[in-house]
Amino acid sequence: MRYSAFKVFLQGLTGNKGWQPMWREPEPKAEYDVVIIGGGGHGLATAYYLAKEFGISNIAVVEKGWIGSGNVGRNTTIIRSNYMLPGNEPFYELSLRLWEGLEQEFNYNAMISQRSILNIYHSDAQRDQFVRRANAMLLAGADAEMADADQLRKELPFLDFDNSRFPIKGGMFQRRGGTVRHDAVAWGYARGADSHGVDIIQNCEVTGINIENGTCQGVQTSRGIIKAKKVAVCVAGLSGRVMSYAGMRLPIESHVLQAFVTEGLKPVIPGVITFGAGHFYVSQSDKGGLVFGGDIDGYNTYAQRGNLPVVEDVAESGMAIMPMIGRARLLRSWGGVMDMSMDGSPFIDKTHIDGLYFNGGWCYGGFKATPASGYCYAHLLAKDVPHSTATEFRLDRFRRGHLIDEKGQGAQPNLH
Ligand SMILES: Cc1cc2nc3c(=O)[nH]c(=O)nc-3n(C[C@H](O)[C@H](O)[C@H](O)COP(=O)(O)OP(=O)(O)OC[C@H]3O[C@@H](n4cnc5c(N)ncnc54)[C@H](O)[C@@H]3O)c2cc1C
Numbered sequence: 001m002r003y004s005a006f007k008v009f010l011q012g013l014t015g016n017k018g019w020q021p022m023w024r025e026p027e028p029k030a031e032y033d034v035v036i037i038g039g040g041g042h043g044l045a046t047a048y049y050l051a052k053e054f055g056i057s058n059i060a061v062v063e064k065g066w067i068g069s070g071n072v073g074r075n076t077t078i079i080r081s082n083y084m085l086p087g088n089e090p091f092y093e094l095s096l097r098l099w100e101g102l103e104q105e106f107n108y109n110a111m112i113s114q115r116s117i118l119n120i121y122h123s124d125a126q127r128d129q130f131v132r133r134a135n136a137m138l139l140a141g142a143d144a145e146m147a148d149a150d151q152l153r154k155e156l157p158f159l160d161f162d163n164s165r166f167p168i169k170g171g172m173f174q175r176r177g178g179t180v181r182h183d184a185v186a187w188g189y190a191r192g193a194d195s196h197g198v199d200i201i202q203n204c205e206v207t208g209i210n211i212e213n214g215t216c217q218g219v220q221t222s223r224g225i226i227k228a229k230k231v232a233v234c235v236a237g238l239s240g241r242v243m244s245y246a247g248m249r250l251p252i253e254s255h256v257l258q259a260f261v262t263e264g265l266k267p268v269i270p271g272v273i274t275f276g277a278g279h280f281y282v283s284q285s286d287k288g289g290l291v292f293g294g295d296i297d298g299y300n301t302y303a304q305r306g307n308l309p310v311v312e313d314v315a316e317s318g319m320a321i322m323p324m325i326g327r328a329r330l331l332r333s334w335g336g337v338m339d340m341s342m343d344g345s346p347f348i349d350k351t352h353i354d355g356l357y358f359n360g361g362w363c364y365g366g367f368k369a370t371p372a373s374g375y376c377y378a379h380l381l382a383k384d385v386p387h388s389t390a391t392e393f394r395l396d397r398f399r400r401g402h403l404i405d406e407k408g409q410g411a412q413p414n415l416h
Contacts, residue, residue: 023194035228038235039063041072044189045374051196054382064205068186074336079368080177087392087404089140095372108188116271117177130172209245216355237337239360255296258306262328264288280317344416345404
């Protein structure tokens, strides 16, 4: 069923009785060409592009809960491509370009809103770092724009420019950055994949990976064995657990990341704003809530809820750049389990086991990567060679010493 303004009008006249389910609820078949483990944004996007762009549609996406129950429905919805390193920037720019045409492509309103992202700086040295980053972005074909404090005072007068600890000296804009309604992305990709014949199997947990003579044969699930020529793991925070079914240990730790939303307010924050002297970022949702977050809780866990020290830290950081936020009442907070890699960059790679592929290590930046991750993973699954923008996301890069350490923090997942 194609959606259009005319359809909405027509359904309104006929009691909204003609809408169809967005995807089927099929029983799992005995065998598929590709089984994708994990019905988050990345798994669904992979299925969609495999079917649409690479002509492989005998696919199952196997999800232990329901579509959108993981991080794709828990993140703070920010999209951007303001990366610096060669292994990262072309990939994230590809992703931003795919976001730009996505709603028309899969005929679904994901509320993509390119209302800009601003990274604030607080010192001359930090300005120099951002100038370097902006130049790297421009060289990779992305957009970037430096703004001094006078310009920011005009655009964002509510910021605390003269804070005695963290005076605001300027910032770097990426005007094409912004926000997207996160769960609509999962639903849009699910609907698109289903329309190309992909089976989306919810409430089906993978409990084992069958390997014989070094070749992956399929998966064991809570609904029986499913054979597959290729198995593609895509389970974000549970990467370590699922890959342990294949006897693999990953350079990844699981941590919880919290997010917060306030009561609805009149429009006050035009785009996304990030603090330069700590971890705090904020945007305003279409319903008016201020959506913000900060650092991960610094301990390993699979719990989808965090603790108070991070709440305090996030609140302090917010108050440092916009004291008015202290007047807003917090409505909700929640958490999601992050697959933190040792250098802060992801993996899209084959494993040493024939037919077993891995996508993960997205840390807290994987939502913006959803379209490119799906596209590049589909490319790898279909052709067995990495996509040209994802050649560096290899599992063996630590052994080779080719880290993609965007922040220069070293092998400290809690600092990326
Ligand atoms: C609070 C928060 C804020 C964030 N903010 C941003 C942001 O602003 N911008 C950004 O770019 N990124 C952000 N992220 C990160 C981003 O959400 C993730 O990196 C990304 O969503 C991960 O990919 P995914 O969508 O496929 O994950 P998920 O949606 O978690 O999908 C993985 C799926 O695998 C399923 N699964 C796990 N184990 C099994 C199994 N054994 N069998 C079957 N299924 C299984 C899970 O149920 C889950 O649905 C944020 C994350 C959080 C938690």
